[in-house]
Amino acid sequence: MEYLRLSHEQARAMIHHAQASYPAEACGLIGGQANTAHLLIPVTNVAANPNSQFQMAAHELLQGLKTIEVAGFDLIGIYHSHPKSDPIPSSTDIQMAEKHYPQVAQVIISLKYQRPRLKAWHIQPGRVDALDLIVGKSVAETPSYRLSRAQQMAIVLAACLSLIIMLSISLTLLPPAPLLTPAPR
Numbered sequence: 001m002e003y004l005r006l007s008h009e010q011a012r013a014m015i016h017h018a019q020a021s022y023p024a025e026a027c028g029l030i031g032g033q034a035n036t037a038h039l040l041i042p043v044t045n046v047a048a049n050p051n052s053q054f055q056m057a058a059h060e061l062l063q064g065l066k067t068i069e070v071a072g073f074d075l076i077g078i079y080h081s082h083p084k085s086d087p088i089p090s091s092t093d094i095q096m097a098e099k100h101y102p103q104v105a106q107v108i109i110s111l112k113y114q115r116p117r118l119k120a121w122h123i124q125p126g127r128v129d130a131l132d133l134i135v136g137k138s139v140a141e142t143p144s145y146r147l148s149r150a151q152q153m154a155i156v157l158a159a160c161l162s163l164i165i166m167l168s169i170s171l172t173l174l175p176p177a178p179l180l181t182p183a184p185r
């Protein structure tokens with residue numbers, strides 16, 4: 001995955017959703033095909049701290065995934081807004097994306113500046129890459145963002161944690177050592 005393509009209308013719809021939800025974060029699903037968005041599905045944010053986190057309402061999430069499937073598309077992205085911060089994934093965003101949807105694009109709409117900024121990311125276990133976000137026919141002009149040291153540490157930490165969890169799970173799943181019986185003579 002190197003890019004995500006949106007229409008101008010889709011970009012505007014995401015920004016409107018973000019602005020209407022302010023100061024809470026807005027979130028939703030992006031259905032499409034071959035990195036091109038065809039369907040935007042806003043989902044209610046039910047996080048305990050909706051101003052700094054998002055959690056999609058479970059039944060709406062399931063319904064949205066079904067709508068995308070019925071329309072013949074795939075889930076190609078998830079969007080959410082940062083009402084007061086840059087469009088850079090937070091450590092919580094990174095952990096959530098790694099755990100639940102490592103294969104789709106993550107679009108973040110930032111309302112920190114006078115003009116809303118959109119940025120797409122691809123978050124996989126142990127790494128976070130910026131994606132080109134193509135709106136209409138041209139690549140959206142956003143300043144390039146560099147991850148801070150703290151964010152890079154969060155990525156490494158999350159990767160280490162999941163490795164430790166995986167190891168401990170696989171250890172507990174190991175069958176007990178076979179009893180050694182003397183070889184028959």
Ligand SMILES: [Zn+2]
Nearest residue numbers: 082089090093
């Ligand atoms: Zn976020």
